Amino acid sequence: MIYPIVIYGSPVLRKVAQEIDKDYPELNKFITDMWETMYESDGLGLAAPQVGKSIRLFVIDGEPLEEDEPALKNFKKVFINAKIIESSAETISLNEGCLSIPNLREEVSRPIKIRIDYFDEHFNHFDEWYEGMAARVIQHEYDHIEGILFTDKVSPLTKRLIKGKLASISKGKFSVDYKFRLPK
Numbered sequence: 454m455i456y457p458i459v460i461y462g463s464p465v466l467r468k469v470a471q472e473i474d475k476d477y478p479e480l481n482k483f484i485t486d487m488w489e490t491m492y493e494s495d496g497l498g499l500a501a502p503q504v505g506k507s508i509r510l511f512v513i514d515g516e517p518l519e520e521d522e523p524a525l526k527n528f529k530k531v532f533i534n535a536k537i538i539e540s541s542a543e544t545i546s547l548n549e550g551c552l553s554i555p556n557l558r559e560e561v562s563r564p565i566k567i568r569i570d571y572f573d574e575h576f577n578h579f580d581e582w583y584e585g586m587a588a589r590v591i592q593h594e595y596d597h598i599e600g601i602l603f604t605d606k607v608s609p610l611t612k613r614l615i616k617g618k619l620a621s622i623s624k625g626k627f628s629v630d631y632k633f634r635l636p637k
Contacts, residue, residue: 455632456490456504461554461602462623462636465502470509470598472534475576477508484531487512492632496552499598500591503553505634509534511594515587522586535571535595538580540564549593549603555627557618561606563592632634 459465473480491499491512499635500511510533514517515525528580541564550558566584569591573579592604604615619629 454486454489455493456486457632457634458490458494458552460622460625460633460635461604461619463474463505463553463634464636465505465599466553467600468502469600470500470502473508473510476485481574484510488514488598494552495627498588498594500550500594501574502597502600509598511535511598513590513594515590516538518586525586528587531574532569532591532594533572533574533576535569535591535598537567537569537592537595539568541566541584545589547589549589551554551603552631553597554602554604554619554622555629555633557604557605557615557622559604559611561614563589563606567592569595578630584599 487499487504489499490504491514494610497515497517498511498513501508510531512531513521513528519526520614543565544562545565546560546562548558549561565588566582566586568580568582570580596602602611623636
């Protein structure tokens with residue numbers, strides 16, 4: 454099943470998501486649906502809040518960036534109940550976008566290296582370090598389960614400049630090739 458992407462202004466995007474356990478109803482089906490929805494929307498990652506579920510789950514497939522970032526070859530993972538427990542002081546600023554905030558891209562500064570504790574889809578536990586683009590994509594999706602959007606991390610001037618664009622997006626004034634759901 455392909456879910457509609459929840460658009461900026463929807464309250465679920467601002468909630469801190471709830472942890473789940475291996476008995477979460479139809480977890481495997483939901484994860485399969487998350488992959489389908491992400492691929493249909495041409496995303497690199499997708500967090501459960503972006504499809505209206507306030508749970509601590511996100512999926513990432515870095516393969517589309519493999520040509521520029523060889524380390525992302527075969528980087529396809531499910532993150533459940535993730536918690537970033539360490540990050541580097543060194544940061545890098547790069548341009549980011551988001552399926553929930555269509556047609557808007559801005560520079561965002563993020564740590565270049567992170568340590569994250571999480572479970573995979575089989576509830577195997579991991580405590581791993583990631584760096585570079587993998588760390589960036591993980592942080593972007595992780596922010597979604599914390600109720601944070603990339604637009605929260607831009608400079609104060611940029612926030613003022615994009616305020617009107619965000620208001621327009623929340624009213625559906627954009628064009629995309631994927632299913633979406635506007636705020637109520």
